[in-house]
Structure formats: structure tokens, C-alpha cells
Amino acid sequence: MISIVLNDEVVTVSIGTSLVKVLEHQAIELDAVALALNAEVVPKSRWPHIVCQQDDKLDVFSVVAGG
Amino acid sequence: MALTDQAFMQYSRQILLPEVGEHGQSRLSQSHVLIVGVGGLGNLAAQYLAAAGVGRISLIDGDRIERSNLPRQLLFTSDDLGGNKADVAAQKLMRAYRDCHIHCYQHYLTADSAATVFNNRYHAIDLVLDCSDNFAARQLVNQLAIEHKVTLVSASAAHFQGQLLSVNQQISPDTGCYHCLYPSDMSVSQTCQTVGVLGPMVGSLASMQALMSLNLLLTHDATAELPPIAVQSRCMDSRQLLGQLYRFDGAKFTWRQATLARDPDCTVCRVHER
Ligand SMILES: [Zn+2]
Numbered sequence: 319m320i321s322i323v324l325n326d327e328v329v330t331v332s333i334g335t336s337l338v339k340v341l342e343h344q345a346i347e348l349d350a351v352a353l354a355l356n357a358e359v360v361p362k363s364r365w366p367h368i369v370c371q372q373d374d375k376l377d378v379f380s381v382v383a384g385g
Numbered sequence: 386m387a388l389t390d391q392a393f394m395q396y397s398r399q400i401l402l403p404e405v406g407e408h409g410q411s412r413l414s415q416s417h418v419l420i421v422g423v424g425g426l427g428n429l430a431a432q433y434l435a436a437a438g439v440g441r442i443s444l445i446d447g448d449r450i451e452r453s454n455l456p457r458q459l460l461f462t463s464d465d466l467g468g469n470k471a472d473v474a475a476q477k478l479m480r481a482y483r484d485c486h487i488h489c490y491q492h493y494l495t496a497d498s499a500a501t502v503f504n505n506r507y508h509a510i511d512l513v514l515d516c517s518d519n520f521a522a523r524q525l526v527n528q529l530a531i532e533h534k535v536t537l538v539s540a541s542a543a544h545f546q547g548q549l550l551s552v553n554q555q556i557s558p559d560t561g562c563y564h565c566l567y568p569s570d571m572s573v574s575q576t577c578q579t580v581g582v583l584g585p586m587v588g589s590l591a592s593m594q595a596l597m598s599l600n601l602l603l604t605h606d607a608t609a610e611l612p613p614i615a616v617q618s619r620c621m622d623s624r625q626l627l628g629q630l631y632r633f634d635g636a637k638f639t640w641r642q643a644t645l646a647r648d649p650d651c652t653v654c655r656v657h658e659r
Contacts, residue, residue: 350572354643359630361565361648377641379632380574381567383520384543384582385426385590 320372331370338365340376351378386411392484396438409603410438414484416602417441419502419535420514421494421526423470424448425457425587426540426594427516431474432460433595435482439602441508442478442485444471447493457584494525503533511605512598515539515563516591520573527552527563528653536601536627539563540594544580545636547590550645551597551627554654560628561647562654586635593633597626 319330324344331340337360341348353360354377360368370376388396388407392414399405405413416439420427423446431442450458450465450473458470465473475489492498494517503510513535515526523539530537536553552562574580604623632641647654 347572349570350574352566352571354630354641357642358644359566359646361561361646361651362568363648363650377643379546381520381571382541382543382546382548383518383523383573384580385422385424385516385518385541385587 322374414440422517426591429591435485445490446471542587542590547633549631557627560645564653565648565651
């Protein structure tokens with residue numbers, strides 16, 4: 319197991335867990351969020367292909383459209 | 386273009402900044418900014434840019450002023466209720482800032498009306514500010530900014546969350562576009578109508594949007610015109626601002642920054658690849 323930081327909270331995941339799996343485990347609706355990994359936005363099409371590393375910092379956020 | 390004595394006095398606190406100077410002030414006076422949406426963001430962003438001496442501002446909004454707008458759309462008062470937002474804002478700003486030419490379009494930006502707005506033969510648009518209040522409009526503004534090769538500065542606010550980003554496919558293609566970050570098929574829940582917002586929350590984002598816009602106007606292709614030392618010491622570089630997403634939490638008072646990334650599968654910026 320490795321630990322990552324998801325929106326400021328430490329979360330433990332198995333080695334080899336992809337970004338998309340992390341979101342699924344956390345019951346986060348994939349269609350409603352964008353994601354930054356270590357302060358770099360990762361386009362949604364890349365989520366299944368990127369595997370979490372120890373101490374990765376994940377920020378998951380929704381679009382804000384108001385003005 | 387030389388500044389008049391009056392302009393020199395009026396903008397002296399800006400001109401004092403080495404990053405602005407007379408050259409920068411003159412550049413602002415020759416700039417044309419399009420502001421899409423004249424609600425909470427558009428009101429304040431337009432006022433700051435007009436007050437800073439931006440020479441030409443086009444405002445576009447089909448919406449009418451309602452009483453519930455007054456806590457955050459500070460150009461409007463109860464005497465203006467029912468008026469068109471772009472029209473009323475343009476009249477007030479023209480009265481207050483005589484150096485600024487303000488044009489208003491009293492309709493919403495649509496794919497059909499875009500040609501008239503963007504293809505201004507006499508005054509090319511230097512910057513588009515997305516100050517709209519819904520996801521569909523934001524997607525359209527992004528698409529049009531890419532089509533017309535104009536830098537987009539997009540700000541938004543709802544609840545205690547605010548977001549700000551700027552993109553330009555010519556200067557910073559690797560950081561992609563608004564659609565790379567937020568594909569148009571994603572589900573969106575927050576708007577000011579459904580979740581509420583405090584006036585200064587919108588105002589904070591509008592101020593940052595105006596500040597980013599001034600930075601971008603001052604640094605766009607400025608490198609060639611500045612002496613080398615000035616280039617080195619310049620704290621502003623359009624490439625540092627472009628392609629960054631800034632998120633503000635107005636309840637916790639935290640700012641977060643992330644670098645945007647181009648989605649190779651994006652259907653919007655891929656089509657217009659250089
Ligand atoms: Zn894109």
C-alpha cells in the first residue's frame with residue numbers, strides 16, 4: 319500500500335492504482351470533476367493510464383461556472 | 386503614441402511602475418478588450434480596465450438588470466432595473482472614463498452573432514474576458530477565442546469558490562484550452578442562481594481577472610520592444626500567467642495553482658491546431 323494526499327486528506331491505495339480507480343474508490347463522480355496531480359492538470363483521457371506514486375498530491379475539483 | 390499631460394497625471398501611479406511606464410500606458414490606450422457577460426464579474430472587470438486607461442472596451446450581454454443583481458453588480462442601482470446590462474454599464478463607464486471608447490452589444494453572444502463581434506475590421510480584439518454565468522456560454526467563448534486567435538481570460542465564481550485561467554493556443558499550445566480542462570459533456574451543478582454567492586467573492590475574482598488582463602496586455606509580444614535588462618528583471622511574463630489555473634476558496638482563504646495541460650483528444654483546440 320502507498321499513501322497519497324487527496325484534497326488535503328491522506329488516503330491509502332494499493333500499489334498500481336490508477337487515477338481513475340482512486341476516484342472510483344472514493345465514489346467521486348467522474349463526469350463532474352477535473353483533476354490536478356502534483357499541481358499539474360491531467361486531462362480526463364489520461365486518468366486510466368496514470369498510476370499513483372507514494373506521496374502524490376491529488377486535487378479533485380468541480381467546474382465553477384457562475385459570474 | 387505620446388501621452389497627453391492630463392493622461393500622464395491621471396495614470397501616474399501606473400506609469401511609475403517600471404513594468405508599465407509611458408510605453409505600457411500607451412499600449413493600454415491602444416488595446417481593445419471584449420468582455421462577455423456584464424454581471425458581477427463583467428461590471429468590475431470593465432470598470433477596472435476602463436479606469437486603467439484601456440482604450441477600447443466592448444461589452445456584450447442580452448440580460449436585463451434585476452434587483453437580486455445589485456449586491457454584486459456595483460455599477461447598477463435600483464433606478465436601472467429592467468435596463469440592458471451592457472447598455473447601462475457602457476453609459477455609466479463612458480461618463481466616468483472619458484478616455485475609453487465603449488461599445489455595447491445588447492444581445493447574448495451566440496455562434497451567429499460572433500462574426501460581428503469578433504471581426505472588427507478597425508479595432509482587432511486583443512483580449513477576451515469570459516465573465517459569463519453558465520457553462521454553455523463559457524464553452525462558446527473558449528471556442529471563439531481559439532477560432533479568432535485571441536487570448537482568453539476566464540474567471541468564475543459561485544458559492545465560496547472562484548477560478549481563474551488564461552489560455553492562448555499560439556503562445557502556449559501545450560497548456561491547451563478551457564475545453565481540455567472542462568470537456569463540454571461534463572456535468573455542472575454550480576451557478577450563482579442555484580448556490581448563491583457573496584458580492585466580494587465575485588469581486589475578488591473580477592479584480593484578479595482585471596489584474597491578469599493588464600499584465601497580459603502589457604507583456605503581449607513586448608519582449609522585442611524592451612531593452613534586455615528590463616526583460617530579465619520583469620516580474621511579469623505572459624508565458625508565466627498563460628496556461629495556469631488559479632482556484633480561490635473564499636471561505637478558507639486559500640489559493641491553489643495548477644498548470645493546465647492540453648488534452649490530445651480535445652475536440653476544440655485540436656481542430657484549430659497551428
Ligand atoms: Zn482543448
